[in-house]
Amino acid sequence: MVQRFPCFGFPLTCDAHTTDACVEVFRQQGLAAARVGSLDARGVVRLRDGDVVVTTLDAAGVTRLRRSSETQGWIASCRRFGSCVPTRVPHDGVVHPASRAAAVTGLVLLLAGGVIAAVCVPWDAAVAPWAELDIPSALTSFTEQQRAEIAAYADAAWLPGLLSILASPVLALLVLASSRARRALSRIGPRDRPVVRDFLAAAVLLLLTRLAALPFDLWLAVVRRGNGLLIEPWATWLLRWSGATLLVALLGTLAVTIALALLRRSPRGGWIAVVAGAGIVVALVSLAVPYANLVEGTRSDPRVRDRVLAIADAAGVEVGDVVIVDVADRSPVLNATVSGWGPTRTVTLYDTLLSTATPEQVDAIVAHELVHVRDNDVVLGTVLAMLGATAVVAFAVALALSPGVRRRLGVQGRADTPLVALLVGVVLAGSLVAVPVSSTISRAIEARADRDALVIAGDPVAYADLIALLAVTNRSTLEPPQWRYALVFTHPTPLQRIAATSAPTS
Numbered sequence: 060m061v062q063r064f065p066c067f068g069f070p071l072t073c074d075a076h077t078t079d080a081c082v083e084v085f086r087q088q089g090l091a092a093a094r095v096g097s098l099d100a101r102g103v104v105r106l107r108d109g110d111v112v113v114t115t116l117d118a119a120g121v122t123r124l125r126r127s128s129e130t131q132g133w134i135a136s137c138r139r140f141g142s143c144v145p146t147r148v149p150h151d152g153v154v155h156p157a158s159r160a161a162a163v164t165g166l167v168l169l170l171a172g173g174v175i176a177a178v179c180v181p182w183d184a185a186v187a188p189w190a191e192l193d194i195p196s197a198l199t200s201f202t203e204q205q206r207a208e209i210a211a212y213a214d215a216a217w218l219p220g221l222l223s224i225l226a227s228p229v230l231a232l233l234v235l236a237s238s239r240a241r242r243a244l245s246r247i248g249p250r251d252r253p254v255v256r257d258f259l260a261a262a263v264l265l266l267l268t269r270l271a272a273l274p275f276d277l278w279l280a281v282v283r284r285g286n287g288l289l290i291e292p293w294a295t296w297l298l299r300w301s302g303a304t305l306l307v308a309l310l311g312t313l314a315v316t317i318a319l320a321l322l323r324r325s326p327r328g329g330w331i332a333v334v335a336g337a338g339i340v341v342a343l344v345s346l347a348v349p350y351a352n353l354v355e356g357t358r359s360d361p362r363v364r365d366r367v368l369a370i371a372d373a374a375g376v377e378v379g380d381v382v383i384v385d386v387a388d389r390s391p392v393l394n395a396t397v398s399g400w401g402p403t404r405t406v407t408l409y410d411t412l413l414s415t416a417t418p419e420q421v422d423a424i425v426a427h428e429l430v431h432v433r434d435n436d437v438v439l440g441t442v443l444a445m446l447g448a449t450a451v452v453a454f455a456v457a458l459a460l461s462p463g464v465r466r467r468l469g470v471q472g473r474a475d476t477p478l479v480a481l482l483v484g485v486v487l488a489g490s491l492v493a494v495p496v497s498s499t500i501s502r503a504i505e506a507r508a509d510r511d512a513l514v515i516a517g518d519p520v521a522y523a524d525l526i527a528l529l530a531v532t533n534r535s536t537l538e539p540p541q542w543r544y545a546l547v548f549t550h551p552t553p554l555q556r557i558a559a560t561s562a563p564t565s
């Protein structure tokens with residue numbers, strides 16, 4: 060009879076009559092799990108510290124030791140008891156200490172995000188349930204034809220939009236679940252260059268996940284073009300899509316390659332750098348968002364800037380930069396945003412808005428954006444995104460360090476390529492789960508911006524007209540099914556927003 064016990068984080072078996080003593084000796088050796096990359100069926104142990112050290116196990120113990128004092132003690136004990144042989148057994152519940160620490164850290168980060176969201180998100184401003192708002196009156200802001208056009212677009216666009224969101228995570232999870240796909244990924248790149256292998260495997264996988272979304276992105280673009288929301292040439296659209304794909308794939312590939320290199324170099328503490336790095340990346344991306352406007356072309360208009368600053372002064376809000384982004388040759392969609400934080404904080408107005416909306420309506424949207432500035436909504440969003448992203452990465456790393464998961468994925472020593480599929484799959488799945496969570500938080504923040512903008516702008520009629528103009532021009536769904544509203548709506552519906560302008564404030 061044999062009994063399984065954890066040894067170097069791998070299940071070995073011991074003869075029953077030596078089990079207790081054998082386990083005790085391994086405990087005394089500290090179960091140097093973090094130092095061992097893999098143990099194959101022939102008993103070859105590959106260490107992870109520096110150069111690979113290969114030694115062999117057999118029924119008589121470990122022989123042909125070359126280095127590592129820690130292993131020497133273990134080997135001596137194997138010799139002494141002469142009964143430890145490696146076997147292929149299913150996951151036995153062995154937990155790598157770093158894996159457990161990463162998982163606990165992920166839970167703590169998630170909890171911290173939950174507490175901050177509970178305290179800092181203006182839940183009290185979230186619009187009252189539909190029944191309490193005068194939705195029928197709000198509907199009169201739209202003609203029958205406008206309502207029909209908006210509904211037709213919603214009917215045509217929701218499915219490709221949803222599939223576009225789902226495609227990348229689903230493909231990544233399918234690759235992760237398929238041993239054949241993982242093996243195919245493992246064959247990419249030179250065997251003896253783990254960094255190059257990880258880089259190439261991550262690049263291929265990330266490009267594939269983006270390509271999986273292409274048919275649905277294209278489908279949605281066709282619908283948008285049919286509804287007059289996309290007017291740029293197809294070549295420009297494809298160029299834009301390709302640029303975004305290359306940027307995402309390149310940044311993701313670098314992140315995955317660096318993360319795996321850190322885990323390989325320091326299996327005990329490397330995960331901390333990986334998790335912290337994810338937080339830093341999110342903060343830097345948020346900081347850099349305003350620069351994305353440069354792709355379209357930006358300009359600053361002194362008159363618009365003075366107008367924004369005048370409203371800001373009156374409201375006691377300090378704005379950063381005010382820029383106009385040129386999108387009219389791409390799409391007639393109207394929008395204004397606040398992005399960046401600290402030195403890059405920017406209020407952005409679409410040129411389409413300035414050419415379409417009345418001055419009163421522009422004032423209304425500026426007031427809305429100024430509430431976002433005043434209440435540091437970008438900072439709050441960035442902090443929550445950092446906590447969410449670091450939590451997901453911590454969970455991904457916990458899985459990557461788990462001996463049981465590594466065995467199931469067929470991870471062998473320095474050939475960590477299946478871990479590429481694991482990291483990409485978990486992170487994309489995490490970002491999918493984040494969609495309804497961030498939408499829910501966003502709706503409350505947007506409802507507050509609407510509520511307080513009415514105070515700053517002081518013109519509820521212009522505000523309601525603005526929301527109606529945005530809805531008609533952007534084809535914003537007026538009455539979405541509740542599930543779609545809960546999952547993906549980042550703002551209250553146009554009808555809720557219009558009804559809220561005349562709702563009694565408490």
Ligand SMILES: [Zn+2]
Binds near residue numbers: 427428431505
């Ligand atoms: Zn807003």
